[in-house]
Amino acid sequence: MSPSFSSLPTGHQTMILAHRVMLSDLPRIADAASRLAATPDATRAAALRGYAARVHALISHHHEGEDEFLWPRLRSMGANEDAIARLAAEHEELDKFLVEWHQAADQLVGGGAAAAELVRLTVEVHQRLLVHTANEERELEGRLAPVLDRAVWARFETHMRKTAPLWTLRFMPAWLLTVAGPDERTGVPALPVARLFRRWLERQQFAALG
Template sequence: MSTSLSSLPSGHQTMLLAHRAMVTDLPRIAEAANRLAANPDATRAAALSGYVDRVHTLINHHHEGENEYLWPRLRTHGADEAAIALLAAEHEELDKFLAEWHRMATELGTDGSVAAELARITMDVHERIVGHAADEEAELVGRLAPALNPKIWKGFETHMRKTAPLWTLRFMPAWLLSVAGPDELGGVPALPMARLFRGWLERTQRAALGSAA
């Protein structure tokens, strides 16, 4: 990913910031789970479980938006089918690991072995997300670029906003703002909301991730 995203359409910027937020958070979740494995704490476990649930929902919504809106629109504009097939197949494979990751997080409590397994799975998910994000970002400026246009990106933004769970209005913009550079704010949706809830997100992350946040 380039240092700055500011020259890209806002929908493209948002997608890349979402990738950045995912790959930033997953190692911090793994670190928090490892600390729980060494020092079980029911309160911290509940907070971490809830945080994983939120991030899991955001990743799934991100992939669903691409599967349900972006890929079909690109196909209608003659996009490279091999590129779309590659990314769709990666989504399908990732879904299996994301489901197991989420399931393990729901079992967090005072059993250190569950936390240790969550840490392991989290880093496995991280590796796969990093690989998929790299492929997706390369295809969007490579084989898929000729089929992309501002109208498609705007439609994708609208679709994502309309299909997002209501609670994400508080979490998602602040989450993206936390990884955005000063000249990348065009990729942060609902920027006033992001700034309003930045402190709330930081408190939520401290409760769940502790010193990893």
């Protein structure tokens, strides 16, 4: 039986929310791109291009934090190598699609064929990320759990905060808050900041996603 959300270290809670919001936003991006493919709109396309760039940056930073800090730390503590190798390999494969997806989003100008291509790639990334995040959460609660104590999660949180681009300091907390239930807000870092910028984020999302 999986542990309850509230019993998990805050870093683990944040990771679950990060996975959830990524998976929530990608279909919304695909829907917005689909509408642009049917009805080009330069203003909406620019907003979507900028929003997709931010989502890409956040997913990439999430993977980099695991590859550069969390997996090496767990290896040094004797964690299950097969589990780490599996997740690292999934990152490597997924990141190829993320690069292609980001390039397609960056080429979005008004709509049409470029928007249709963005739809295709967004659906592909979403499907692959859905599988990967499920595998990752299962391994974190299974084969990797014996070495994942609160100290490791705290160090991972510190690493992620120190390596994050400055713009994420207002975007990320508000982004996570959009998918956190009332009893899950302990997983939202800087909760007062999240509440302060939630309306700002909603305006960004409305401009890009409708």
